[in-house]
Amino acid sequence: MSADPKKIVIVEDEPSLVFTLQDTLASEGYDVFVAKDGDKAVDIVQEEDPDLMILDLMLPGMSGFDVCREVRDQNYTFPIIMLTARDQEIDKVTGLNIGADDYITKPFGVKELLARIKARLRRSDTYSKMKPVKEINLDPIHVDLSNAVAEHPEEGDLELTTREVELIRYLVSHSNEPVSRDDLLENVWRYEFSTNTRTVDVHISKLRSKIEVKPDDPKYLVTLHGVGYMLKMN
Incomplete structure (x- = not known):
């Protein structure tokens, strides 16, 4: 019995591009949904997952x-490929920081987009097959990944973003092992091109402020200079 077709949401208001994308993706066997504005896009996400x-x-x-912020705030982790007519680095950096996985600049070739989609879905499938970690103890802080909360003894419950939860889960799966920034970009951000490792550093810094008692002198999430990071666990 064949697997159910993958569901793809197109969020675009340019009719000719919508028609091309919808027709192309449907012919590739995907279930396609179209939203011409952000509110409709969020509704479709909630209805169709x-x-x-x-x-x-x-x-x-x-x-x-x-839209990207809203979707990630609701803890959806599916890949997001952003379309932009502006080939500006600031857009890419901003998008990565709020949860986008990839970019493609207009105008683009259909074959290139299809290749990006297949790569994103493949990485997403690989990630979803990882054994889910529900909680970890980083004494005295308890991290409840199921509810995306770091339970801090002094500061109370600190909410974790979807990306922070993914980041912790990946580090836990490689605990006590060095993990490079490129590894994190590829496997957590599912980003093919390692163009901005600063994105990783920013997220690690924010995560430390939630899971370490002394973020400037971390006990668990340590930096390995010239290598990357390591989550030290017993």
Whole structure:
């Protein structure tokens, strides 16, 4: 029995591009859903729980950045490929920091987009097969990954972002082993091109502020200079 087709949401308001993408993806066997604005996109995500989103940055109402933030705030982890007519590094950095997985700049070739989609879905499937970790103890802080909360003895419950939960789970799966920034970009961000390892450093710093008593002198999430990071666990 064949697997159910993957669900892809196209969030785009340019009719000709929507028609091309919808027709191409349907012919590849994907279930395709279309939203012409951000509010509709969020509704579709909640109704369909898709496997991937193709998201234009320039939308009426909510911007693509806003949609990405909203989806990640609701703890959806499916890959997001952003479409932009502006080949600007700041857009890419911003998108990565709020949860996008990949970028493609207009105009683009259909074959290139299909290759990106297949790569994202493949990485996503690999990640989803990892044994889910529900909680870890980083004495005196208890990290409840199921509810995305770090239970701090002095500061109370600190909420974790979807990316922070994914980051912890990947580090736990490689605990007591060095993990490079490129590894994290590829396996947590599922980003093919290691163009901005600073993204990883920023997230690690924010995560330390939630799971370490002394973030400037970490006990568990340590930096290995010239290598990357390691989560030290007993």
